[in-house]
Amino acid sequence: MPVNPIRTRRWKSLALTVSAVLVGFTAPVVASSPAAATTTAYDATYYKNAIGKTGTSLKSSLHTIISSQSKISYSAVWDALKVADQDPNNTSNVLLLYSGASRSKSLNGGDVGDWNREHTWAKSHGDFGEVTGPGTDLHHLRACDVTINSTRGNLDFDNGGSTVTNGGGSTVDSDSFAPRAADRGDVARMILYMAVRYEGDDGFADLEPNEKVGNGSNPYMGKLAVLKAWNEADPPSAFEERRNQVIYDTYQHNRNPFIDHPEWVEAIW
């Protein structure tokens, strides 16, 4: 079910084509369109102070907007994920990040075959752990198969590697992990939410994307260029938009701006 009924999209490439014709030459054919410019039901309210901005000005405005939030404990994350990550085709199940598997909500735990709480921004990258804050922020916490969560570990994100068993098409090598195609945009938007939300002004590290793998315990996550491409290739789905709305309405009362406005990724980075 669409979350924002008045949400509309128009393609930047169309606008570029029109302007190119106006100045008298033919626009080149682009291989892949940039993320669609969007309008949402929240532009006149929640995002009012960010609309029209770009670059560091946009990032700063969004940081202020999304930093106003409620926070939940790590133990409360279990039940929140049972709501936020619910399988749209089976209300008894959650959908698992990276693999796309559907699994009973009751199988939360730490054993093989269970699902647990994946920190998409690995908690070692900035050492925020599981105390209330970035370690319990639902916008990057996702239900995930225990074994696949362990395979991902704290690896940075990049293309390539060998196929992960039961990973839905996810791949891994010694220094990076790539989710299945349908989760790549989700991961990019979660990582970039964290970069905007956490700026080092609230007792936690300033989280930022960079172009590296092997970031280890540094408060960085790579690779930015790959995450940007994933944001373009896998736009927000109904599942992702519902999840954003559930977190906003019920738990944290803040939003992931990149699910509402995926074109803001390019506007900032």
Ligand SMILES: [Ca+2]
């Ligand atoms: Ca997706």
Ligand SMILES: [Ca+2]
């Ligand atoms: Ca940051």
